[in-house]
Amino acid sequence: MKLLLIFSVVVYSLSMLFILFYSIAQAHLLYRFRLFMKEKQPEEPPAPEVWPTVTLQLPLYNEKYVVERLIDAVAALDYPTDKLEIQLLDDSVDETTELIKDRIKEYPQLHWQLVCRSDRSGYKAGALKYGLELSRGELIAVFDADFVPAPSFLKRTVPYFTNKDMGMVQTRWTHLNKEYSLLTRLQAFALDAHFYVEQVGRNSLNAFINFNGTGGVWRKETILDAGNWQDDTLTEDLDLSYRAQLKGWKFKYLPEVESPAELPPIMSALKSQQFRWTKGGAESAVKHLATVLRSEASFSIKYHALAHLLNSAVFVAVLLASLTSIPLVWAKVNGLLPDIVFNVGAVTLLSFIVISLVYFQAQSQEKASVRKLTGGFLLYFPLFLSVSMGLALHNAVAVWEGWSGRRSPFIRTPKFNLEARQHKWQENLYLSFSMPYTTYVEGLLGLLFLGVAAWSVAKQEYGLLIFHGMLALGYLLVFYHSFQSYRKA
Template identity: 75%
Template sequence: MSLLIILCLLVYGLAMLFILFYSIAQAHLLYRFRQVRKQGKTPAPPTPDVWPPVTVQLPVYNEKYVVERLIDAAAALDYPADKLEIQLLDDSDDETTSIIRGKITEYPHLNLQHIRRPDRSGFKAGALKYGLALAQGEFIAIFDADFTPQPSFLKQTIPYFANTKLGMVQTRWTHLNTDYSILTRLQALALDAHFFIEQVGRNSQHAFINFNGTGGVWRKTTILDAGNWQDDTLTEDLDLSYRAQLKGWQFLYLPEVESPAELPPVMSALKSQQFRWTKGGAESAVKHLGTVLSSGKPLQTKLHALAHLLNSAVFVAVLLASLASIPLLWAKVNHQLSSTAFEIGKMLLLGFMVISLVYFQANALGKATGRNRVVGFVLYYPLFLSVSMGMALHNAVAVWEGWTGRKSPFIRTPKFNLEARQHTWQENFYLHLKMPFTTYLEGLLGLLFLAVAAWSVTQGEYVMLIFHSMLAVGYLLVFYHSVRSYKHT
């Protein structure tokens, strides 16, 4: 056996072992979720005699398509007007600013402040920190520009802060445009697994959970005690969440409270969002993992934090395993590698089956009923898994940059306001992102895995046919939709 084959076997085995570890953590979260479901809902706390002052922060940067909808939703919040402060944290350099100025005149009875900073330093984290210094509220609710909080949001969340140790309440994202396209359906499937299973599973065992950047409420003193908003990672929400919980603050996740939002309808917008999330997650892992593992937290909490902070590394594992599998397949065909290695590989693939159960459970909790749930899952899940694999190169680059400390600017995700198909995404003024070089590599990888799958059939070797076929489909779909979305910029 050659040194190259041994090296590929080692890389493939380690990558699959990491995926197996991650899947075991997911299986435990699924178990915890099902236990919580059996127990039923925890009774809501009583309504306070006097509602505390609340500041609603709306960080905005060039959001002309959605900012009026955002302001209307914030203005409709059912909360005593004399206790409510709404901050439009406007960093825009386009017509969004004039739209805001005109819109807020429609609500003269509200304390609606249009706040402009001298510069955009720190991006979203900088805007939130700047607004916090001016905020009069005891509690801080935050909504991104594409969110439309329900009127009852504050009255559903604020009473829980009667627990003086509670630092943050996160609610469940729902989706305004799930049915817009296949791409939005696949994103909904992924996000529902996080918001139904992962957040509930972690919170039920007092493990670290994260504020999701929007659709949540913070106790102001918690933010300050944890060191305020910081801009040294691209996921300022995850960073602050770990700092606060390491300081001893409790977090609460409320899956029954919904926060509707828009899903990116095109690949270029999705990629900008995914790059920020995965790179920021990697940066947060570098920043916090050592502290978490050396803390006095229980071993189970540490293991879940390890899986949580390294979840973006799954893309690195998939990329490495897929590339290593090609010479391994060649070695097997040429009788240079025992089939035993592939039998072990099959056992490690059980990790993918466990992860599939998590997504199946999340899908079962969606709006579809009965047979439609099963049919929808059977149709969309294989495609979801393929596209996720096809994102491996793009997201692995983001993870590597995060691990190695390479800095990059905060690239916002363009918002569209495409509900009911009233507009087309091609008309969006903000689709000006330059197509990255990795897009061409995605196309080449798609062709490579297609050729490998075809070659394996000619050799009568089917052990990795499904894996390579899904990689081919995933990379080619990501490449096609990327070119299609970038070419209009």
């Protein structure tokens, strides 16, 4: 029993210290974001005398619900038609290809290039690399199937490439279906913090930022100089971003330029997206962390790169801290641990204060009254934290696979286009019918932490009651919505 307690104290302490380490980086990004917003922002660069040729790459795989909307949006782009090449990188094995052929006939004035490979080797990275070999553009813009770029997108991003050192320009994602459900609102809550505070903060520091896989423009030379698209991670965007910046290319983030996109409306779709992002982040950390730490970058930039590449490990830390907290509470109730252990541990709760400030700042960028902003934050932030904790097991498995080098296929996130009101999500043909074993474990963990919380109340031990209550709520919500989405698929 003594060894178990020692083990639990060590693991819990290390996990909370890692979360504190991550929150310090977040606090610095928040500080930099606020400085950036107070500064007078430079005007957008003037239009070039001669617009460069742009290849717009649209990687597609079985996108029957959204591909026509995407084609209509890119056809409306305000850019010289003789300088715009649109590549439809279509790996589909369903009716998507025929939908594409029929739709592009409505826009004969544009230069369409339908590229169909014989196999999906390399998945999205493979498709982008294959298309790059066929492209004639000096610049390469990328949009996923669920995005709806504004007509002004290219004319607001391309002028930044008059700087010959500019390798990539990324825009801010916004959300087409934010108000669809509680799940989509919580996702928007999380993504806004990344696309406001994190990206702006890092870019203002000249630290490493990442191309977000879509809604951005690359210089073709940059992609080739950095070693082209590679498929040895599930986040080819993050991987290429680090390789390019390590080569000395400059990146620019434009929070004022919006790229609307669809959020996964159901838990099974969200989980497939989260697994890919989380595992790919862990794979990219294995691939690049040592190189970054050996580079000549400053301590501040290395610190932020460390937090950036290891941010998926927060889920591992939350999972370990939650499990080891159970014997700690039991030990405190039975007088086996001194109070100083818990008093010192309380310092790490500063992490959650910092994180709450980051998310509040992101939400405050939305145009809303103080009353509405505060009320919405007080409602959604605890729910967001709870659901994030409830995803800890699922995402920790992804991180472990990434760290251990276990390969897995690129599982696309199914798109729905539900705002068109043409069908219900249950009718989506791309949903998975198989529910992973971790879903059942999530349900059991929810019941476990609910029991621990009830036992703590009975013993009048309230030190970790809120933590365990949020874990119970998070795991049970994730289990319920997962079971619902897989069951009805």
